[in-house]
Amino acid sequence: MQMSTAHFRTAAISCVLLPFLFMSSAGAETLAPFKDDLFSVQTVLETQDGGDFTRVDYQEMRDINGRDSIPERRVKDRYVALKVRRDQENQTLQLSTGPMDVGRVGRDQGQAFTVIFIHGRGGDRRLGLNDLSFGGNFNRLKNLAVQNGGTYYAPSVRSFDEQGVGNVAALVDHAFLQSGGKPVILACASMGSFICWGIARDPETVAKLSGMAILGGAPDPALLKSAAARAKLPIWFTHGSRDSVYAADDQIAIYRSLRSAGQPARFTLFETGSHGTPVRMSDWRAMLNWLIR
Template structure:
């Protein structure tokens, strides 16, 4: 083989290696009931689509979607075969026994989504197929169908001790799924867990992104390890949230966006405190995180 041929072969090998690396790192979940769960209408879009205002109507998005409003979604919105691949169990993490709900397999999972409930909730909230417009059932199916795992732990406290337990759970997931993209998603008061973990460099290094749905604002986020690492941060919030005001979270987003931070915001126009858990498009938001 001539020197020119050797050089060409080497160049091709490099290109193939680079392409294989890119493909291995790329992750995009396949559609699952997108026609039912995609955002109904985009009222406004800013920052090249990173801030969108979504049309939300209670009569359509609750009464029209549920057979029993806020208690049971219509059958078209759920696929219950996933129940054969889920379980309630206890998992040892950092010397602690943590109660979790699991859909999919942790070992060698391609990605993991960990959902943190708010005050008064437990692992059963994130396991519920028929409440919240069937949104958790969709997340289960997305995880199982795409080689990932969905975990919903019971959080015993929303303080440093609770955050340590979730950090330990993340460490256990990483030990069993070395290549997994791990996303921590926190709703309502559960956002205290996200913001606390954002200050832990070791745990932040294991994460691919965080989601804060109807959560509290962290005024000190810019001093966190997550901010330093530019960990992708997704927000969703109802414009009429009476528990945690949307304006404060929007201001936090705008400050981050101004500095070029990887962040996205979905505002549900007229939505209340619980709207993001019902209406956030899991496939869209997770694919955004995975693409960063």
């Protein structure tokens, strides 16, 4: 299909202005919306702490069976925009700690911000790149990154010990350098939270982060004494109230300890949600708007 001169000029101008538009909106903590009517409209049952703690209504029949054409396997088409796959690439990055397999969505360098998602046990980069499972929530994250001039990395983490922490720290450093020092968000789900908590003890890596998101993660009783706490790194927790792997009350206690110490923290509790609910239901746009600073 041929493009008219007027259309070409409009497209060229948009490409040039996009990073600056994001920078302007980032100052107001706003990413351009993507399918907010499907993902961000959630019923809040209770708020505490001036809105920093919210208890959100979750119903399996509505939020899984009503959202998916094949429950837990394939979301309905209207929840996704698959053209974003054109901006997706599998890479093996040569980092300071060695090679790391990642999926990258968005710019290779010069990005306005970066989001790095760490999967749980038994996963790899394919989990964070899955467009059709998890209610289309990763597809939304991809589109939010691309449409706002950002980059999304989904790495394969081979271990959740010190070596894994070191590898992810090297990826944070890579993203920080490639973007020219723009915000980097580290998001960790389930057992992947061990990576976030290890990073939280590394002052050099913490200094390169804008914030963390913990989705159904393990509680870290020592978090209040970490480098992340000393730096007042913003952390947003999301958790299911019926999580049988990591009890919600234990994670809420960590959130409370941070709040009591004056740390910037938020918590979204999905009422009746299970261990996997936060990956499906967490509002990426709301979290990124608060974490990108």
